[in-house]
Amino acid sequence: MTTVRVERLPHAEGLALPAYETTGSAGMDLRAAVAEFEPVVLQPGERKLIPTGLKIALEPGYEAQVRPRSGLALKHGVTCLNSPGTIDSDYRGEVGVILINHGQIPFEIRRGERIAQLVIASYAQAVMAGVEALDETARGAGGFGSTGR
Numbered sequence: 187m188t189t190v191r192v193e194r195l196p197h198a199e200g201l202a203l204p205a206y207e208t209t210g211s212a213g214m215d216l217r218a219a220v221a222e223f224e225p226v227v228l229q230p231g232e233r234k235l236i237p238t239g240l241k242i243a244l245e246p247g248y249e250a251q252v253r254p255r256s257g258l259a260l261k262h263g264v265t266c267l268n269s270p271g272t273i274d275s276d277y278r279g280e281v282g283v284i285l286i287n288h289g290q291i292p293f294e295i296r297r298g299e300r301i302a303q304l305v306i307a308s309y310a311q312a313v314m315a316g317v318e319a320l321d322e323t324a325r326g327a328g329g330f331g332s333t334g335r
């Protein structure tokens with residue numbers, strides 16, 4: 187268990203903080219902090235940065251991944267363009283969600299709508315060690331479907 191400190195910006199006032207919907211949920215839903223009477227519309231093929239009104243501070247060694255919601259993708263063709271988005275542990279700006287409408291009709295994003303989910307994950311930082319040649323393996327350079335379909 188890790189703690190994520192959350193600062194709610196004025197335009198997120200009244201919106202529920204991200205929380206797990208069920209005890210086994212991996213992601214906490216992120217809500218759109220768009221203006222109440224000015225829903226944002228995504229035209230077919232259009233992408234926009236949607237504000238969440240939240241700033242977060244992750245403990246060192248943790249990242250947050252902004253992932254799409256399958257319901258929005260299946261029903262409306264709306265997904266996160268840069269999936270999964272990465273929130274770095276030292277990022278202190280507002281968390282944004284880059285949504286794109288792959289559907290055929292405009293999609294309206296209303297205030298408080300759950301537009302993506304946030305998965306907290308641990309990560310490792312590595313040191314890149316330059317070598318003359320890498321060790322041999324059975325796979326070698328095989329990839330991109332080399333084992334079949």
Ligand SMILES: O=c1ccn([C@H]2C[C@H](O)[C@@H](COP(=O)(O)OP(=O)(O)OP(=O)(O)O)O2)c(=O)[nH]1
Nearest residue numbers: 252268270271272273274277280281282283284
């Ligand atoms: O879906 C996203 C992806 C990123 N970010 C924020 C948090 C992250 O820590 C920062 C930078 O993201 P990333 O490293 O993906 O962006 P970049 O294009 O490499 O920009 P930078 O040069 O600022 O790192 O932007 C979001 O709010 N939502």
